[in-house]
Amino acid sequence: MSDPKISFRAVSRRFEAGERSFLALDSFSLDIADGEFVTVVGPSGCGKSTAMNIAAGLLAPSDGEVLVDGRPVQGPGPDRGVIFQQYALFPWLTVRQNVEFGLQVAGMSKAERRRVSDRFIELVGLADFADALPKTLSGGMKQRCAIARAYAVDPTMLLMDEPFGALDALTRVVMQDQLLVTWGRERRTVMFITHDVDEAVYLANRVVIMATRPGRLYEIVAVDLPYPRSEEIRLSPEFATIRNRVWHAVYHQPKSETSSDRREDP
Amino acid sequence: MSGSTVRPPAGRRERGGLSSRLSKLPPIVLNMAAFLVGIAIWELVVSTGAVVLPGPAAVFWRGVELVQTGQLPLDVLASLKRVLMGFTLGVALAVPIGFLMGWYGIARSLIEPYIQFFRMIPPLAVIPLAIVTMGIDETPKVFVIFLASFLSSVIATYQGVLSVDATLINAARVLGASDAMIFPRVVVPASVPFILVGVRIGLGSAWATVVAAELIAAQRGLGFRMQQAQLYYDLPTIFVSLVTIGLLGLIMDRIVQMIDRRLTSWQERA
Ligand SMILES: Nc1ncnc2c1ncn2[C@@H]1O[C@H](COP(=O)(O)OP(=O)(O)OP(=O)(O)O)[C@@H](O)[C@H]1O
Numbered sequence A: 001m002s003d004p005k006i007s008f009r010a011v012s013r014r015f016e017a018g019e020r021s022f023l024a025l026d027s028f029s030l031d032i033a034d035g036e037f038v039t040v041v042g043p044s045g046c047g048k049s050t051a052m053n054i055a056a057g058l059l060a061p062s063d064g065e066v067l068v069d070g071r072p073v074q075g076p077g078p079d080r081g082v083i084f085q086q087y088a089l090f091p092w093l094t095v096r097q098n099v100e101f102g103l104q105v106a107g108m109s110k111a112e113r114r115r116v117s118d119r120f121i122e123l124v125g126l127a128d129f130a131d132a133l134p135k136t137l138s139g140g141m142k143q144r145c146a147i148a149r150a151y152a153v154d155p156t157m158l159l160m161d162e163p164f165g166a167l168d169a170l171t172r173v174v175m176q177d178q179l180l181v182t183w184g185r186e187r188r189t190v191m192f193i194t195h196d197v198d199e200a201v202y203l204a205n206r207v208v209i210m211a212t213r214p215g216r217l218y219e220i221v222a223v224d225l226p227y228p229r230s231e232e233i234r235l236s237p238e239f240a241t242i243r244n245r246v247w248h249a250v251y252h253q254p255k256s257e258t259s260s261d262r263r264e265d266p
Numbered sequence B: 001m002s003g004s005t006v007r008p009p010a011g012r013r014e015r016g017g018l019s020s021r022l023s024k025l026p027p028i029v030l031n032m033a034a035f036l037v038g039i040a041i042w043e044l045v046v047s048t049g050a051v052v053l054p055g056p057a058a059v060f061w062r063g064v065e066l067v068q069t070g071q072l073p074l075d076v077l078a079s080l081k082r083v084l085m086g087f088t089l090g091v092a093l094a095v096p097i098g099f100l101m102g103w104y105g106i107a108r109s110l111i112e113p114y115i116q117f118f119r120m121i122p123p124l125a126v127i128p129l130a131i132v133t134m135g136i137d138e139t140p141k142v143f144v145i146f147l148a149s150f151l152s153s154v155i156a157t158y159q160g161v162l163s164v165d166a167t168l169i170n171a172a173r174v175l176g177a178s179d180a181m182i183f184p185r186v187v188v189p190a191s192v193p194f195i196l197v198g199v200r201i202g203l204g205s206a207w208a209t210v211v212a213a214e215l216i217a218a219q220r221g222l223g224f225r226m227q228q229a230q231l232y233y234d235l236p237t238i239f240v241s242l243v244t245i246g247l248l249g250l251i252m253d254r255i256v257q258m259i260d261r262r263l264t265s266w267q268e269r270a
């Protein structure tokens, strides 16, 4: 196997809360291969967002490091596209201006920007809304705009923190399929956080299951189902088997020894 | 609800038939009606002789007279000039300082104590000092108005910068924007709604301050005119000045509101 695209190396993160310090992520190690689609599930507060924000360069680890293409992460960069649960579109910019934000910041010419934004707005099916403000879009459309904005700067990997969490079940399924179609075409490495076990299994090459208190890696389940995935696969017995395994790993974790509010002294 | 209702009143819950019918009128009609009722009550109270005040008619004709002699327009102009100068200077300084304080912790720590301290001093209390040190021409009046509008807008601006959604800043960061780019492209636009609240408050306090400043020392202006009228027990002129102050304040506030709606039409629930 070639070198991993992204590599978490014993990454820990503490949060100081007054006198006490709280271990949100405990020695988390994970390698994600180039072009791989990894989903991360786990109970609320197990450090999923913390791990992702460290990879994005928005949060510094207390210990350990994250390597992207073999180089330690020093801060955010356009090589790692991030998609937030709350969309985080700039509300004063139109869909097109949002998509072009990263390009403009990179100093791309107007004509070139236009060409790139056209392509990605088309890709996420927002061509008719290119000049609309975010407030006029539905949740699913906002998230598609956020995806186009992240794609436009041509990141080599995508970090997605519950991107479909705020969407209704129907829109969610549509968005999942669209995401897989674009991923199949471009094969960017994806790390995708979700609360939804179905979603985790449907999308992934591998499902990473985390445990809480302290936040840590619990189990990795490989999803040996072929792409492209379809409804047929979603309803297959093989899918159900894997889904059950992941479900058990998420919802029937043994209580950690120092259960309840485990707090470490500084 | 009456049977003649063609379509249900949009949005609001209405109980009685009368209120549901009234609610269908454009708001401006109701505004005008309320205004006329107010005038009628004023006339009624004055005509009973319960209070010794000029009635609406007397005030109206005095107003016409003052406009014809050119005195009222000159007074309005004098007051407006002071307000606009002081207010423009105040906001022009408040916005950059507010941004500085919101963006740089050091600037905040250095400047905030002064702002909070001066905020506790009513601008009017500065007038005696301003007159002694700056004389009785325009400077002290403009200065006091400047101070009033500066202090109220600077707080709003820096609170605005502080409350810029961190996810938006993070979103810009992960798209490759540096701090120097994030400031004009994210922090400034995201703070505009807050700044405009500050501008509105600043304008209100500027207007309130000018009249008081003119009461103390001026040769022209609405406050000065009232002061003069007081000496001659000229109640209609006092009323004309008061009504003019109220109307002008209202108009200026509406203008700021209009600009506000223009600039922040992108807000989710404007
Ligand atoms: N800035 C912070 N300051 C203090 N504690 C924090 C901070 N950010 C996260 N934490 C704590 O770290 C733990 C992990 O948080 P994180 O957001 O990574 O969880 P998560 O797995 O993403 O949860 P969820 O599924 O609810 O989003 C939580 O207990 C949280 O309270």
Ligand SMILES: [Mg+2]
Pocket: A048, A049, A050, A161
């Ligand atoms: Mg989270």
